[in-house]
C-alpha cells in the first residue's frame with residue numbers, strides 16, 4: 001500500500017440488504033462487504049430484512065428503516081450502503097428518515113471504477129455510466145453534489161431559459177455532457193476496433209482471459225508472457241484488490257514450435273454489475289466477445305468460487321458471449337490442499353505462480369486453438385529463399401532435406417497457409 005492509500009482512514013458504514021428469497025443473497029452480502037472495503041470503507045453494522053418484494057417507497061419496511069435510524073444515531077454513522085440499486089425516491093425517503101447518506105450498490109461499484117480508471121478510455125466509460133445513473137435520480141438537493149462531480153453546469157445553470165425548470169435544465173445539461181463523452185469515446189474505440197480487426201486479419205488465434213475480479217487473470221497473463229512472450233512484451237498490473245484491471249491488454253505469445261496466438265486480459269466481473277457500466281465497457285469487452293477461446297480463471301481458494309463462476313457465466317451471457325469454447329482454470333491451488341496442476345478434460349486446477357501449471361495451461365490452449373493444423377511436405381525452389389525464410393520464422397518445420405531442385409521440408413501449417421503454399425506441395 002502506498003501513502004495515499006493509507007492516509008485516509010476508512011469510513012465506517014452500515015450495509016443493508018433485502019432478502020427476497022434469492023439463494024445467492026448471503027453471498028451477495030459478502031460481496032457487498034468486499035466492495036465496501038475496496039472503496040476505502042469498513043462495515044460497522046450489517047442489517048438484513050426478509051421481504052417478498054421491496055417496499056416501493058422506502059425499499060425496506062417501515063420498522064427496518066426505523067431500526068436503521070436508531071443505529072445511525074447511536075453509532076454516529078453517516079452512510080448506509082444498500083445491496084441493490086434503489087430508485088431515487090427510495091434513496092431520498094431513507095435519507096430523510098435516517099439523516100444518513102444512502103449509497104446503493106450501483107453507485108458504490110461506479111465509485112470504485114471511477115477511482116481505478118487510469119486511461120482516457122476507462123475514464124470516459126465510467127463517467128458515462130455515472131452520468132446515466134444520475135440522470136433519472138436528479139432532484140434539486142443533489143445539484144450541488146452533481147456539479148462538483150461532473151464539472152457540468154457551473155455557469156450554465158444560472159442563465160436558464162424562461163419557463164424551463166431547474167430540473168429540466170439540469171437534465172438537458174447532463175444529456176449533452178453524456179453525448180459529448182460518447183463522441184469522444186467513439187473516436188478512441190474506433191481506433192482500438194480497427195486494431196482488433198487488423199489483428200484478426202493477420203490470422204492469429206485469439207485467447208481471452210475472463211472471470212470474476214481478483215481471480216488471477218492478470219497474474220496468469222504475466223506468467224504466460226514471462227515464459228512465452230517476446231522480451232519486449234510488457235507485464236500488466238496485478239494486485240490483490242477488486243477491479244485492478246479496467247482496460248484490455250493484448251500480448252503475443254510464441255510457443256517453442258513457432259505457433260503464435262494473441263492473449264488478452266480484461267476487466268473482471270462481480271454480480272449485479274450495473275447495466276450501464278457493462279454497456280459503457282462494451283468496447284473493452286469486445287476482445288473477449290470475439291475471441292476464439294476463453295479461459296475462465298476462477299479463484300479456487302475462495303469458498304464462493306461456485307457463485308463466482310455463475311456470476312461470470314451470467315455476465316458473459318449478458319454481453320452476448322455464447323458458443324465460444326472455454327477452458328475453466330481453477331487458480332490459486334497453492335492456497336488449497338488440492339494437488340496441482342491437475343487436468344480433467346477442459347478443466348485445470350493450477351497456480352498462476354507455478355511454471356509446470358503454466359506449461360499445462362499452454363498445452364490445453366494449444367489443443368484448442370491449433371486444431372486446424374496439417375503436416376505437409378513442400379519443395380521450395382532455391383530461388384524462393386524468401387518463402388523458406390518466412391516458414392523458418394513462422395512455422396514449425398519438422399524436417400529439412402536438401403535435394404537437387406531445392407529444399408524439401410515437412411512442416412506444420414494452418415489450413416490457410418497450406419492453401420497459400422499449395423503449388424510447392426509434393427506429398
Ligand SMILES: Nc1nc2c(ncn2[C@@H]2O[C@H](COP(=O)(O)OP(=O)(O)OP(=O)(O)O)[C@@H](O)[C@H]2O)c(=O)[nH]1
Pocket residue numbers: 212213214215216217218219220237238239240241242243244245246266267268269297331332333334335350351352353354
Ligand atoms: N497464492 C496465489 N496468489 C495468486 C495466484 N494468482 C494470483 N494471485 C494473487 O491474487 C491477486 C489478484 O490477482 P490478479 O491477477 O490481479 O487478479 P485479476 O483476476 O486480474 O483481478 P482484476 O483485474 O481485479 O479483475 C494478486 O494479489 C495475485 O498475486 C496464485 O496462483 N496463487
Ligand SMILES: [Mg+2]
Pocket residue numbers: 217218219237238244245265266
Ligand atoms: Mg487484472
